[in-house]
Amino acid sequence: MTFQFDVYKPLTEESAISLLKKLHFFAEDEHVTCREIGDGNLNLVFQMSTQGSTKKWIVKQALPYAKVVGESWPLTLKRAKIESEALLQFAKFTPHLVPEVLYSNETLALTIMEDLSHLSIARTGLIKGDSYPNLGKDIGTFLAHILFKTSDLGLSPTEKKEKAQQFSNPELCKITEDLVFTDPFFDHDTNDFEPELSEKVEQLWKEDELKLEVAKLKRLFLTNGDALIHGDLHTGSIFASEHETKIIDPEFAFYGPFGFDLGHFIANLLFNALRRPPAQTELFGFIHDTWETFSSVFTSLWKEDKNNPFLQVNGYLDYTLRTVWQDALGFAGCEMIRRTIGLAHVADLDTIEESELRIRTKEIALDIGRSLILNRVEIKNVQDLHEFYIENNEFLGNNARTV
Incomplete structure (x- = not known):
């Protein structure tokens, strides 16, 4: 033909x-x-x-x-x-x-x-219980290099603005703006959830304090063009094996907030931890590896730079890392809520066969998402996050351990 x-x-x-x-x-x-x-x-x-x-x-x-x-x-x-x-x-x-x-x-x-057919989609493998020992370190390495080197920290102001124009992506950003930050927090026809969740969802829709914090996070997404971000970095956008990690599907890429991709990745690891309580220590190990690798590599790149005099100012690096972490937790909370009651769900929760267990797990996902948004400033590190997760998840019982 x-x-x-x-x-x-x-x-x-x-x-x-x-x-x-x-x-x-x-x-x-x-x-x-x-x-x-x-x-x-x-x-x-x-x-x-x-x-x-x-x-x-x-x-x-x-x-x-x-x-x-x-x-x-x-x-x-x-x-x-x-x-x-x-x-x-x-x-x-x-x-x-x-x-x-x-x-x-x-x-x-x-x-x-x-x-990449020699690899597995990370979400599918994690649901089956496959081991990806390099996953957290690889994602941390990726995020540190991409965020630093495509931002004003690694580019001249002119280069950064030209890159931001090149990756202007308004139509797909609008999908995120609606499906992640708006529709799940209001009675919108794109939402999709089981009738058993209706009472909890309606309570969420009435909570003005929560919606105020989501509005702040949406504003960050709309206005903070920090660096080139993947825009949809979840475990379904990652191929992995015991030795390899490959990140795919960056069609939502644009210049957005430093913490956005990290937050989405964390949220999707939390979904898998909810599905597989016995594996939650391993999954929090991934979150620990991601953050420790990210902060270490990002810090090294920061200290190597000799062109930006502000990078030598005491406290600026700590402020930046603290802001990235806090914003990531807030974005993770939005992701957990939208993937539970919004248009697009995750197999980690939807394929739980026993109905009562599936509904209870989704209720906990909503609780954790809500609490991450409201308490993102108080959760200082990965250990705090793990302890917070345990407190919000009665299924873990007395055998849960922190990282």
């Missing part, structure tokens, strides 16, 4: 094969296996390979609408360009932690990248 590079059209398995042959990823006479493997809400994802060959590629194409809703929810195709450019930017600083981008096409809204 003839492939058109100048007209957008959603790919099929057949046209994806044609595309990669035209681009010489495969020879014309090669027998190519292609299957659509996407399970997200916004994209088509094809896995391509030849039998007995090491040639394996992933083709990801943005759809002009959200699959979870349908064509009634249109979306910009520009997000595919944002994603490929974000991956290339991340690769400048942490190439071992992101997939290699081999080709991108803005008109077709697609990216061709290395196949």
